[in-house]
Amino acid sequence: MRGDASRPVTISVIAESAGVSIPTVSKVINRRAGVSADTRARVEAAIDQYGYRRPTSKARxxxxxxxxxxxxxxxxVEIIRGVEQVARANQVxxxxxxFGLHDSESPGWLDEVPSHRPGCVIRVAQLSAAEREQLQTRGIPFVVFDPTAELPAGVPFVGATNWTGGQSAISHLVALGHHRIAMISGPESILFCRARLAGYRSALETARLPYDPDLVAHTQYLTREDGHAAARILLSRTPRPTAIFASNDLQALGVYQAAREAGLRIPDDLSVVGFDDLPIAAWADPPLTTVHQPLTEMAAAATEMALDLGRGIPATRTGLELATTLVVRDSTAPPLR
Amino acid sequence: MRGDASRPVTISVIAESAGVSIPTVSKVINRRAGVSADTRARVEAAIDQYGYRRPTSKARxxxxxxxxxxxxxxxxVEIIRGVEQVARANQVxxxxxxFGLHDSESPGWLDEVPSHRPGCVIRVAQLSAAEREQLQTRGIPFVVFDPTAELPAGVPFVGATNWTGGQSAISHLVALGHHRIAMISGPESILFCRARLAGYRSALETARLPYDPDLVAHTQYLTREDGHAAARILLSRTPRPTAIFASNDLQALGVYQAAREAGLRIPDDLSVVGFDDLPIAAWADPPLTTVHQPLTEMAAAATEMALDLGRGIPATRTGLELATTLVVRDSTAPPLR
Incomplete structure (x- = not known):
């Protein structure tokens, strides 16, 4: 028998039938400790009798x-660490x-065993329209982490204050006395690259320094190799820039290499500022002045946001940008000339 | 009704009752496409009628x-990448x-919603006796990745040829003409540190060079800071070693810092060899000669092993060590004196 068909089989029906509390039933279902063998057997018998199936929302x-x-x-790894910390505290x-853009249109993760379907998703960098539609169709809330493209209104995201970060890097160089400051920017298609570049331009304007397009190099990727190639071009400009602001730390390491090859000392002949503040920034020779992006805190914030949405708690804000901070190390100094 | 109690409700019972094939029932259960609404309704009615519950082994x-x-x-991240690649190919x-050793004795991940219980586990670096027992009790097979301690016989693991790797680093330095080669070793409690140190000693012996305990520094952690502190001590020995083999790349970066502080040029005044070949090794100035540890391939091999065990396929071998290779870059050269 499966009980009265007109009455839905809920956890309280099981609790009532077995003569125990709801938390006890929950413990048995989730195989947690603190239930005697006798009670466990009674609850399991009731579950079998009523053909009770745990609602998937709980599992999800x-x-x-x-x-x-x-x-x-x-x-x-910085992102994973932030997500894991908050998820663990929430027992998730x-x-x-x-899952790259090069993959098929249909995200593999959605066609899974339903019980393994995530209650919420954090998508790093990008979320295609097709993905968004599929997540929405399945009722899986999502947050975009550090979006590389403009998102439609209402799509929740967590990023960093990239424009302000770019500004702070240039203000620091201006304060040191630099007038010819070059920038290596990533692709214009990437949102945070545009924001960092805009910060560079705004800071120059504030300092009443001219914007010279010859001092801005755009690269295809945010790699050390692309930073190296761009720095070679910028260092061949006349007069040579006395400082280079790179779009990230890897590119800044490429600038280091180009400077070495050109026989330029950092920071005496060339000041360099990066962005991100990965562990490698502190390990560089000389240690790199860079804009700290709080990746782990951003990931933690994105996780809290996603978990709330997964629990049906409406978002109090759709988007969030966490503050960057300039970390001054040894790669910046007043210009010699 | 729940059908004949003497007959277990299997997927074939559902298929038979609904008059469809087993793959069709599977599609409905897993919410995959390719089933008409009519058929789907019929299968779902049969599932309800028989109180069928999908076996957890499939989900697991x-x-x-x-x-x-x-x-x-x-x-x-190198390890995660290797695991993800193989898991994805297997639709897992x-x-x-x-989960650190500082956490409670009872691994949190085992007290979860049963449907979220993993079919197999890869444990990085360490597996306590308590964890092992809990995994065994729950029938969850596991593989230890790059074990830091000796494992009981029969516990499956994947590592690298650490002893051979240590040997190859020293043979390279000996071939360059070095006679006073120091080593920074991690804690003796870590298995792979002992293996690398043993490789160092064996290579010295093969080269008929004396083993001088004053030229071996043990550190508590495998960090850049500990490498730096150890290198300072080693560089104060008289006569000064002409080469230092560090237990990993981070420690080698610490040696770079100590050499800079002592006004020593790498490789002219001091040759340095690391272990791991992380991306940072190639980015160092000068690029670091190091023993490449194929972390991603090791992770892939561990995943294949774990998935096989999870499917009940007996292990053809319990342990596996993947070959390391020496990558010669610019931090090693013949000694000046």
Whole structure:
């Protein structure tokens, strides 16, 4: 028998039938400790008798997913750490996966065993329209982490204050006395690259320094190699720039290499500022002045936001940008000339 | 009604009752496409009628877990990438978590919603006796990745050829003409540190060079800071060593710093060899000669092993060590004196 068909089989029906409390039933279902063998057997008998099936919403809320476009970046681990910390505090498990734009239109993670479907998703960097639609159709809330493109209104995201960060880097160089400050910017298609570049321009304007397009190099990727190639071009300009602001720390390491090859000393002949403040920034020779992006805190904030949405708590704010801070190390100094 | 109690409700009972094939029932259960609304309704009615519950083994085999002692290391992402690649090819999702020795004896991940229980576990670096017992009790197979301690016989693991790697580093330095070669070793409690140190000693012996305990510094951690402190001590020995083999790349970066502080040029005054070959090794100034540890391939191999065990396929071998290779860059050269 399956009980009265007109009455839905809920956890309280099971509790009543077994003569125990709801928390006790919950313990048995979730195989937690603190239930005697006798009670456990009675609850399990009631579950069998009523053909009770645990609602999936409960199961879903215990899993979340963190999706990277690629797991190659040195900052992935900072993000994972932030997500894992908050998820663990909420007793939620974290699925980590890789799903690039080069992959098929249909995200593989949605066609899974339903019980393994995440209660919410954090998508790093990008979220295609197709993905967004599929997540919405399945009722899986999502947050975009550090979006690389403008998002439609209402799509929740967490990023950093990239424009302000760019500004602070240039203000620091201006305060040191630099007048010819070059910038290596990533692709214009990337939102945070545009924001950092805009910060550079605004700071120059504030300092009443001219904006010289010859002192801005755009690269295809945010890699050390692209930073190196761009720095070679910028260092060949006449007069040579006395400082270079790179779009991230890897590019800044490429600037270091180009400076070495050109026989330029950092910071005596060339000041360099990066962005991100990955561990490698402090390890560089000389240690790199850079704009600290609080990746772990950003990931923690994105996780709190996603978990709230997964619990049906409406978002108090759709987007959030966490403050960057300039970390001054040894790669910046007043210009010699 | 729940059908004949003497007959277990299997997927074939549902298929038979609904007059469809087993793959069709599977599609409905897993909410996949390619089933008409009519058929779907008929299958769902049969599932309800028989009170069929999907066996958990199927669900379990679609989840695996990768457990780190800490998510702080720069090599964590290399491991995650290797695991994700193989898991994805097998349509298995990857849970990533952090569970250190400082945490409670009872691994949190085992007291979860049963449907989220992993089909197999890869434990990075360490597996306590308590954890092992709990995994065994729950029938969850596991593989230890890069074990830091000796494992009981029969516990599956994947590591690298640390002894051979240590040997190859020293043979390279000996071939360059070095006779006073120091080593920075991590804690003796860590298995792979002992293996690398043993490789150092064996290579010295092969080269008929004396083993001088004054030229071996043990550090508490495998960090850049500890490498720096140890290098300062080693560089104060008389006569000064002409080469230092560090237990990993981070320690080697610490040697770089100590050499700079002492006014020593690398490789002219001091040759340096690291271990791991993380991306930072190639970015160092000068690029670091190091023993390449194939972390991503090791993680892929561990995943294949764990998934096989999760499917009940007996292990053809318990342990596996993947070959390291020496990558010669610009931090090693013949000694000047």
């Amino acid at each position: 809320s215990r899993l979340m997913e963190l999706v990277f476009p690629e797991l190659a970046s040195v900052w992935a 498990r974290v699925l980590v996966s890789q | 085999s679609r989840l695996m877990e990768l457990v780190f002692p800490e998510l702080a290391s720069v090599w964590a 999702r990857v849970l990533v978590s952090q």
